[in-house]
Amino acid sequence: GEPYFAIYNMAVNCCSTTTQFEDAATRQFEHVARVSSPSWARIGKRTGEQNVFSVESVWNQRDLVKKQKRHFKRSNVLSFRLPSNERGKIDYKLWQTPCPTELSNFGMVSVSPSQKFLAVLKNESDGANGGDKKQYLEIWQSDCLIHCVKLCDSKKHGTVYDDATFGVLEWSTAEDQLLFIAERHRPKAISYFDKNADTTSGDGDHVRGAEHLFYEDWGELLTGHHCPVPVVFSLDTQQCQAINDISHDLSVGQAIWGPNGEGLVFVGWDNKPRRLGLIYCSNRKSAVYYWNFKDSTLETLSATEMAVASPRLSPDENKLVYLQSRVGGPHRSCVKLMLLEFRTRNVKTLVDVVDVPDGNSFPGLYVETLPTRCWSQDGSKVVFSSIWQSRKEILCVDVLSGSVCKISPDGMIGCWSVFDVFDDMAVFSFASPISPPCLMIGQLSDSKMKVGSTVPSVQIENIITIGASHCHYEGDMTWEIISLKPSGGDHIKSISYEAVLIKPATTTDVKPPMIVTPHGGPHSCYMSDFMVGNAALCLLGFAVLSVNYRGSIGFGQASIDALLGNVGTMDVHDVQEAAVHVIQSGVVDSARIVVHGGSHGGFLSAHLIGQFPDSYMAACVRNPAIGFPAMAETSDIPDWNYTESGLPYNVWTTLPSAASLAKMFDVSPIQYADKVKAPVLFLVGAKDLRCPPSQSHELHYALKARHIETKMLVYHKSSHPLWEVDVEADAFVNMAVWFYKHLYSRIK
Numbered sequence: 001g002e003p004y005f006a007i008y009n010m011a012v013n014c015c016s017t018t019t020q021f022e023d024a025a026t027r028q029f030e031h032v033a034r035v036s037s038p039s040w041a042r043i044g045k046r047t048g049e050q051n052v053f054s055v056e057s058v059w060n061q062r063d064l065v066k067k068q069k070r071h072f073k074r075s076n077v078l079s080f081r082l083p084s085n086e087r088g089k090i091d092y093k094l095w096q097t098p099c100p101t102e103l104s105n106f107g108m109v110s111v112s113p114s115q116k117f118l119a120v121l122k123n124e125s126d127g128a129n130g131g132d133k134k135q136y137l138e139i140w141q142s143d144c145l146i147h148c149v150k151l152c153d154s155k156k157h158g159t160v161y162d163d164a165t166f167g168v169l170e171w172s173t174a175e176d177q178l179l180f181i182a183e184r185h186r187p188k189a190i191s192y193f194d195k196n197a198d199t200t201s202g203d204g205d206h207v208r209g210a211e212h213l214f215y216e217d218w219g220e221l222l223t224g225h226h227c228p229v230p231v232v233f234s235l236d237t238q239q240c241q242a243i244n245d246i247s248h249d250l251s252v253g254q255a256i257w258g259p260n261g262e263g264l265v266f267v268g269w270d271n272k273p274r275r276l277g278l279i280y281c282s283n284r285k286s287a288v289y290y291w292n293f294k295d296s297t298l299e300t301l302s303a304t305e306m307a308v309a310s311p312r313l314s315p316d317e318n319k320l321v322y323l324q325s326r327v328g329g330p331h332r333s334c335v336k337l338m339l340l341e342f343r344t345r346n347v348k349t350l351v352d353v354v355d356v357p358d359g360n361s362f363p364g365l366y367v368e369t370l371p372t373r374c375w376s377q378d379g380s381k382v383v384f385s386s387i388w389q390s391r392k393e394i395l396c397v398d399v400l401s402g403s404v405c406k407i408s409p410d411g412m413i414g415c416w417s418v419f420d421v422f423d424d425m426a427v428f429s430f431a432s433p434i435s436p437p438c439l440m441i442g443q444l445s446d447s448k449m450k451v452g453s454t455v456p457s458v459q460i461e462n463i464i465t466i467g468a469s470h471c472h473y474e475g476d477m478t479w480e481i482i483s484l485k486p487s488g489g490d491h492i493k494s495i496s497y498e499a500v501l502i503k504p505a506t507t508t509d510v511k512p513p514m515i516v517t518p519h520g521g522p523h524s525c526y527m528s529d530f531m532v533g534n535a536a537l538c539l540l541g542f543a544v545l546s547v548n549y550r551g552s553i554g555f556g557q558a559s560i561d562a563l564l565g566n567v568g569t570m571d572v573h574d575v576q577e578a579a580v581h582v583i584q585s586g587v588v589d590s591a592r593i594v595v596h597g598g599s600h601g602g603f604l605s606a607h608l609i610g611q612f613p614d615s616y617m618a619a620c621v622r623n624p625a626i627g628f629p630a631m632a633e634t635s636d637i638p639d640w641n642y643t644e645s646g647l648p649y650n651v652w653t654t655l656p657s658a659a660s661l662a663k664m665f666d667v668s669p670i671q672y673a674d675k676v677k678a679p680v681l682f683l684v685g686a687k688d689l690r691c692p693p694s695q696s697h698e699l700h701y702a703l704k705a706r707h708i709e710t711k712m713l714v715y716h717k718s719s720h721p722l723w724e725v726d727v728e729a730d731a732f733v734n735m736a737v738w739f740y741k742h743l744y745s746r747i748k
Contacts, residue, residue, distance in 0.1 A: 018741055025540060025736040029729055032536040035436040035469045036061040039071075041419035041427045042373075043441070044115040052079045055427055055466055057419075057439055058109060059100070062532075067726035072100035073109075076466045078441060092464060107135070107162035110169040110178070117141055119178055121162055121169055135160050137178070137233065149238055151182075155205065157231050157242040158183030159224065164369065165278055166228050166253030172261050176235050179264065181253055184227040184244065189213065218251070218269075219277030219636030220689040220720050227271075230255045230264055230291070245296055250289075251275070254310060259317035259342055264291045265301070267308055273652055277636035277690060280524075281331040282368060283307050288322055288340075301340055302347065308338075310370040314379040318342050319399065321350065321374075321382055323367055329643060330564065332523040334364035334557040337382070339399055350402045356495075356558045362404055363388055365395075366525070366553040376444060377424045381458060383407075383444065385418045385428070387554035390481050390498045392416055392527045394428060396444070396458040407460050409442075413481070415529035426460060431530040433502045434477040434538075438468035477538045478505050481528065484578055486550065486570075495559045497550050499578040500526050502534060503543035503587065513592035513743050514543040514582065516608070516616075518575045520599030522567065522644070523560055525552045533732055540736060543588045549574035549604075565646020567600075568667035572607045576615070592743045596735060598622030598683075599691055599720065603669060606699060609680070610672025618742035620735045622683040623720055626695045628664035632656065636689040673702040679709035681738040683731045685718035711738070 041057040055076040063070045080092035103109070107121035118140040125133060137160075139147035151160055160182045161167040170179040189210040190197040197206065218225045228251050231242045243264075246252060248271070255266035269278065270285040278284055288302040288311050302308050302322065311322040320340040325333050337351040354364030366387035374384050382397045392415040394408045408416045414432030424444045431437040442460035479502040486497070504512055515537060519526050526546040534544045548554070549571045551563025563570055583590045595616050597605040602624025609619045625631055632641035633656070642649035645664045665671060680703060682696045696712065703710045713734060715727045722731055 018737060021740050022733060022737050025536075025733045025740075028540050029532075029536045029732050030064060032471070032532050032539065033062040033064060033725075033729065035471045035530070035532060036072075037431075037437045037469075037530075038419070038429050038439045038467065040109065041429075041439060042111050043420050043422040043425050043427050044111065045423055046077075047114075049079075051081065052077065053423075053425060053441070054078075054115070055439075055441060056111060057427075057467060058103065058106070059467070062725045062728075064725060064729055067724070069725060071103040071106040073103055074100050074467055078464065078466065080462065080464075092462075094464065094466060096466070107160075108167060108169040108180075110171055112171040112175045113173060114175060117171070117175060119169055119171065121160060121180070123162070133159070139235065147235065147238060149233070151240070155185060156240050157185050157229065160231075161225065161228060161253070163222065163225075165218075165222060166225065166251070168253075168255050170256055172257055174261065177261075178233040178235070179255055179257060180231050180233070181228045181255060182231045182242065183225070184229045184248075185242065216271075216275050218275050219279065221279045222277075223689070225251075228252050230266060243291060246291065246298060256311060256313060258290060259313070263293050265289070265311045265313065265320065266291070267311065276639060276651065280521075281637060282309060282323075282325055282335070283327055283329060283331055283333065285327045288320075301345065302338065309335075309368065312370050312372070312374050312382075313342075314375050315377065316379050319379060321370070321399070323365075323370065328639070328649065330523045330560050331637070331640060331643075332366070332368075332521065332553055333560055334553070335367060337365060337397060350399060351397055351404055353557050355556055357556045360389070362406070363554055363556050371418050371420055374418070374421050376421065381444075383418060383421045383426055385416055387525050387527050389554050390500055390526060390528055390548050391554075392529070394418055394426075394460070405458055407444075407458050409460060409463060413528065415527050427466075432528055433479040433500060433530060433534065434473045436469035436471050436473075436530050438465050440465050473535060473539070476505055477502055477535070479503075479528075482578070482581065484574070484581060486574060487577060495550050495555070495562060497548055497552065497555065497559070497574055497578075499545055499547045499582075500528055501543065501545050501582060501587075502538050504538055504541055511587065511589040512541055512543045513594070513739070514545055514579070514588040515739065516575060516579045516593065516595045517544060517546050518549060518571070518595075518597045518601045518604040518608075519546065519552070520597065520601045521553075522549070522551045522563060522571060522600040522604075523553050525554045527554070533728070536732065537736065542736075542739070543582075545579060545582055547575045547578045549578075564643060567603070567644045568607055568669065571604055572611060575604055576608060576612055579615070592617060594618045594620075594678075594739045594743065596620040596622075596739075598624070598722075600625060602626075602691070606669035606680075607672065609678045610669055610675050613675050613677040616678045618681075618739055619678050620681040620683065620738055621696070621699075622722060622731070623685055623688050623691045624669075624682075624695060624699070625691050626668065626699045627670045628668045629656075629661040630698065631691065631695055632661075632664060634692045634694060670698055670702065673699060674706065676703060676706070676708055679738075679742055680711075681735060682710065682712040683722060683735070684712060684714045685720055685722050686714050686716045687719040690720040 036059045044054040046052040057074045060069045075097045077095040105122045105124045107123045110119045120138045122136045135151040137149045166181045188206045215226045233240050250268035258265050268289045287304050290299040307325045309323045323335045324338045325335045334353045339350045340347045357363040370384050394416045396405045396407045418428045420427045427441045429437045442463040482499045595605045602621035605621050628641045632638045639649040684693050684696045718727050
């Protein structure tokens with residue numbers, strides 16, 4: 001990348017133009033966007049060969065020329081010999097395919113238990129028919145395609161889901177069937193006046209007058225997901241069989257094969273009385289169910305008034321773990337890890353909610369999805385990743401005692417993500433704000449007994465890096481986690497919070513300007529991961545402060561609950577105090593501070609420039625929440641506006657009232673429009689169902705009427721995340737230039 005001080009000196013010395021900075025920002029983003037990241041990995045073992053493992057992994061990388069994410073597969077073979085004594089070093093050999101294999105039109109991939117077969121779901125557009133989506137299921141064996149089935153031709157189901165919320169692609173133990181989730185088949189709608197329609201066939205596959213019938217879906221990023229059902233594909237007959245006997249009141253997802261392949265275990269979300277937005281919301285009413293193939297019966301395995309996710313069966317098929325949290329309230333919370341004995345159907349809590357952690361001790365579980373394979377070989381432990389304050393750690397849970405052990409390798413602070421556990425080997429990635437992701441494999445082993453404990457602790461040994469990005473920034477940037485205590489007099493002031501600061505590494509005395517970036521949610525977290533946008537901003541010369549204010553996950557349930565009813569005050573003051581703390585430390589230019597955030601981060605950014613108008617020289621907000629009263633009537637998550645405002649919400653009975661709308665207005669940043677001085681850039685997704693474009697319009701027009709400089713960019717194919725490759729790149733350069741222009745107003 002281009003040295004930070006060269007770009008910064010151009011601004012300080014007034015010897016550059018905005019066009020030159022635009023070019024520098026474009027080059028910098030192009031450079032950092034080359035970073036590749038693993039999205040899937042699976043361990044295999046060579047038949048008859050001890051200590052010889054294979055690792056198949058899928059990586060993704062931005063392609064700014066084709067304006068898309070490119071996916072490719074890497075293959076590794078690892079052979080190792082353990083040392084003869086504790087002080088000896090592991091002797092290993094690593095083979096990697098010289099070039100990765102591109103996975104074009106990639107949807108999902110699944111390796112069969114014996115590694116004999118590879119199943120790939122592909123999504124393709126038929127250019128001859130106006131870009132209609134076509135889906136194919138490919139079965140590969142020994143680098144040879146043995147089956148290719150066009151799924152869209154089936155009248156037994158609709159579109160196959162490949163999203164992380166519902167989608168699965170699972171082999172049966174016998175490797176003769178595949179399980180996936182698809183839209184329930186819907187009869188063709190025809191007009192009353194269509195004289196050519198065949199209505200005499202008697203097959204019931206048409207409905208007259210239903211062309212414009214409204215079908216409710218699961219909201220943001222899940223449009224078109226109306227009524228998902230499990231589908232079983234037979235390799236012998238190459239036919240699909242949808243299980244349509246499951247109640248239409250349930251949306252089925254996250255399905256796995258049950259013991260002996262005699263049924264299915266899945267999560268079923270309650271459709272009644274309406275489908276609230278599901279993405280980023282782990283508090284929707286759902287349960288774990290078992291469908292018995294033999295007698296076509298449905299059995300409820302978990303509590304019915306809870307929210308659940310990620311059922312995972314043990315190697316002996318007798319134990320099932322899953323995640324459980326409460327229904328309603330904050331959209332993400334501390335979750336429980338539950339254990340079900342399949343033979344007896346007994347359920348118990350393995351890991352409970354942690355209200356207030358003791359210092360830096362275990363803060364509870366903050367997990368959305370467990371790895372598909374997360375069990376140790378003997379079925380006594382479960383291994384996965386969870387947010388732990390401003391980090392993501394690898395945890396091991398003993399299913400006999402429920403004890404939790406952090407087993408992330410010492411000395412490396414950042415974001416650890418487990419992909420797969422097999423034969424007591426684990427494959428995982430590591431990243432930090434200045435280190436792009438690398439893929440590693442390690443061995444799970446019992447270490448010596450802890451003092452005063454009867455349960456052996458577990459650690460990861462013999463760690464080997466098997467894949468890494470070619471980009472390295474450790475010498476260009478520095479970072480730290482800052483611990484903070486709120487100074488206000490509120491009743492939750494004893495709860496601490498953190499912020500992550502990254503800044504350019506330079507030997508000059510010039511202090512960088514700082515971008516304050518509160519995260520969205522609000523119940524989410526900056527977990528010290530590598531983020532392309534933040535890294536590129538830092539390499540351009542900006543310090544970036546990411547604040548995990550009270551209400552962020554990873555700090556105990558009490559911190560999450562404390563924010564309810566206090567949004568617009570508690571979170572705003574936490575972010576402002578974090579910014580002041582860094583400014584007072586003397587490491588940034590105190591006269592050049594700007595703010596940027598999306599969703600609830602945009603809500604906080606708008607609050608900050610209204611409540612502290614002299615603190616920020618410019619702002620950029622991405623799909624922000626601006627006015628709660630209007631948003632509660634237009635968003636796919638109206639419950640969010642009530643809950644965060646401290647108001648009760650019941651999906652069956654709640655209607656807006658004058659009192660509730662007044663309370664919502666009292667927490668909304670639109671009330672401070674008269675006090676804003678900073679110029680504001682809006683980045684808006686035209687298809688956003690979460691924070692609809694009208695939210696941005698509300699503040700944009702208010703600022704224009706008050707002669708505050710404002711600019712709005714609307715991305716017509718984008719929704720809430722603005723994550724399309726070309727959109728992300730354009731938004732980055734526009735934001736960087738906006739800040740540069742207003743931090744150094746002398747530049748033309």
